[in-house]
Amino acid sequence: MTADTLLADLTARVRGMAHSRAPACPCGAAGTLADRPDGTVVRHADTVAKAHAPDTDPVALTRRLAAAAHLPDVFLPPLGPGPAGLHGRLVTFWPYGVPVDPDDPDAAPWEAAAVLLARLHRTPASAPLPVMRGPAKAARAVTRLRALGSAPAAAPVLRAWAALPPWARAEGPMPDRATLCHGDLHLGQLVRLPGGSWRLIDVDDLGVGVPAWDLARPAAWYACGLLPAEEWGRFLDSYRAAGGPAVPDGADPWAVLDVPARALTVQTAARAIVRAAADGRPPDEVEQSVIDACARMAAIPPRSAYTSTD
Known part of the structure; x- marks a missing residue:
């Protein structure tokens, strides 16, 4: 076939x-x-x-x-x-739902995404579900990076990966096995219905796990300088205002976001290096910024409430 x-x-x-x-x-x-x-x-x-x-x-x-x-x-x-x-x-x-327009970043529905995540994370699982697949997808990206062999940019990415706790590398049990999570949240996972409201799509990674993982991609973009502070603030504030449990009001968000954001940064960098190698070119400016972030991460131990599986 x-x-x-x-x-x-x-x-x-x-x-x-x-x-x-x-x-x-x-x-x-x-x-x-x-x-x-x-x-x-x-x-x-x-x-x-x-x-x-x-x-x-x-x-x-x-x-x-x-x-x-x-x-x-x-x-x-x-x-x-x-x-x-x-x-x-x-x-x-x-x-069919209308996707986010990638050519109009100012109209990105950060608030809507945050509210949808908060609703999801507050909902008890009504039936047994698999573990959400976010860490497994990150691990798959790292496996593909290792398959390249001696890619010069790979070393800091692999060092940053090795510093993560086992659960974030899909090598140990998830610390939270009760919270519903999307598992692969980014703006491409939202569509607008005819009435104007937004919904999440793509259930392939849906499952139970650490809810901070669903906030980790925009957190990583912000930490890498790819998402303006204003947009990151809108997203985080909307999530908290909607009662999202991953980062409660009054708590330091990076206590729970640091490890998942590092894992998503590694995943993004690994994919970028593999993509650049397939195209026969060096990483571009945006790709290099994520690789450089991995080098900085590798020098500083993870700081997180989820550094163990206890």
Whole structure:
């Protein structure tokens, strides 16, 4: 089965689902929203289909879909009772939502993202869920970096990684196994509904774990100088105001954010080095700023309430 075959058959599936939802659905062309080894996403009218990564666990995905379906004020709700099969891949269907415009950073919905996370983190898990996959994704990025061999920029990144506690490297149990977490929060994981409200998407990493991980990417961007202090402040203040439990009012946020932010910085740097090597070029200015942050981190021990699994 080729990638073109998967894409063509997934497109046929999404077209069929769109017409089953709205028999008068306009027969425009379907569009490909993403086509990567870890997920192929296509859209027809107001319906989206996603073929998940080949190694996706069907039981875990089914549980994650059920959790999302029970949180319609947080997640875009899935269509249908569970994943379908297609060429050995699991396929899910979703209503279409308008993504964040990457060319309009001033309109980034930081407050909305923070409120959605606070709602998620305050919600008790209604059924058994897997551990959220954030640390596992970071570990996978580091594995790919090591596979490059002697990349000059890799040394400080690997030193920063080695300094992290085992749980943050997916080598030990998660300190928190009760809080619902998204697992891979960034602005690309938000979509706007027709009424103007925002919802989270992508349940592949949803599970129980350390809620600070969901705040760690914007925290890392801020620490690396890639996110202005004003935007970081808006995000953090909105999360606290909405009752988010990861960084309660009056507490030092970096006591819980430091380790997850370091892990996300390492993940970003590892991916940047691998990407630059694949392109046959040195890291660009933004990529180098994240690599430099790893060098600074490697010289200072992590400071966190989550430095052990006790």
